[in-house]
Amino acid sequence: MRRRALALLPFAALPARAQGIPPAPRPLVLAEDASLRLGELFENAGDAGQAVIGAAPAPGRRMMLDASQLSMIARRFNLAWRPLSGEERSIVERPGRPLPREEVEALLREDLVRLGMDPDAELELPGFAPPSVPLGTLPQAMLESSSYDAATRRFATTLVVAADGMASWRGRLTGRALSTVPVVIATRRLAVGDIVGPADVREIRLRAERVRPGTAQRAEEVAGRQLRRPIAANLPYVLVDLTAPTIIAKNQLVLMVLDGPGLAMTAQGRALEAAARGDRVPVMNLGSRSVVEAEAIGPGRVRVLPGAVPVQIARRN
Structure with missing residues (x-):
């Protein structure tokens, strides 16, 4: 029994060696909240792992800690670690998602309409980048x-964004409200001679400065008309490129x-x-070979008006 117990002693010492693994900085750290802890930055930090080092990066941002900064942190918390070279570093990232721009614009539009802006105006926000918020949070935004x-x-305003796990974000927003006009665009590519159907049109609004004169502004101006020129999807219809559909x-x-x-003759x-x-269309009577002017009244049908005189058709030499 004594010999067997002695044989097990080397195996019993293994956990003690595992506890003696020296600490080492992690090359990439994903911070979970607004505070960065020692155990997130250093592996095997021991009992001091829950100690707060400082603030983590803002959501969606990162920071780099070089060898000298890591060494200073290790000395501060009595960790037995020294850099082997000046190239050692840790990258600390804070996961986040950008606040949807649509939410900001909707909030801003409501506020500006109250101040007298045209509800159909387009908002121009040069240089605006929505702030990032922590993942899994429900941020609150106000102006x-x-x-x-x-x-x-x-216009000008201050945007304030608050969410769990981040300090309140404040940013100044400035821009212009641009006038818009209604236009009708094609929903698919159409060729010359195609007749525009109800499903081929969509009404939107575009900046007035970008709309050329003669652009169709109502769906009823386009539907049922025939194209004189091809049109690509998402381009506006131009009235001069539309005509009544050919029936003959x-x-x-x-x-x-x-x-x-x-009198009724055919x-x-x-x-x-x-x-x-x-x-009005010139039509040759196949019986008399005379040519008269008639009115197109339906597919394959023309009406010859009483008293119509023969039309002289120029012949080519």
């Missing part, structure tokens, strides 16, 4: 000392209708030009 000049459309194609066989008091003809509803 202080907001002002708005209706003549210049310039060039050289198409049509039914010629002649209406009058006590004949077969050939349209010599394309035409939209209500357009």
Whole structure:
């Protein structure tokens, strides 16, 4: 029994050696809260691991501790560690997420509308970067000392953001309220000759300075019209590029209708030009070979007005 107990002594000493592993700084540290603790920075810090070294970086930020700073921290807390070279360092990062810009703009818009800003104006915030807040928190944002000049459309305010695990953030916001106008844009790419359907249009607002004259501003100005030029998705429709849809194609066989008091006649003809509803189009009567001007009244149908005279068609040599 004594010999067996002696044989186990080396194994019983292993935990004591494990407790003697010297401390060492971690190359990368992820700080969990606003305070940085010794045990987060140094491995095997022992009983002093819960001691607070100082403030951690702000959420979403990082800081670097070089060899001399790490050595000073080790001496302060009596850790048996010395840098082997001046290249040793620790990077301390604080996870975070940026406060959604949309939330800031919604809060700012509500405040500025109360001060007289156009509700449809676009907010210009040059240089603004939303602050970061700790992960898993519900931040609270508020505005202080907001002002708005209706003549210049310039505004200024102070944004205050508070959340658990961070000091309150305060930042000055300045910018302009830009006038906007309604425009109609294409929801998909359309080719020449396509007829714009209700699903092909979307109404949005754009800065007035970016909208060219003649841009469609209402969906009813576009839907049902035919394109003279192709258009890419998300581009605005221009009225000059739209026309009434063609209901008769060039050289198409049509039914010629002649209406009058006590008179109703029909004949077969050939349209010599394309035409939209209500357009005048020259049509050749296939029976008499004469050409008259008629009105396009429907797909494949034209109306010859009483008293219509033959149209002279120039022949090419």
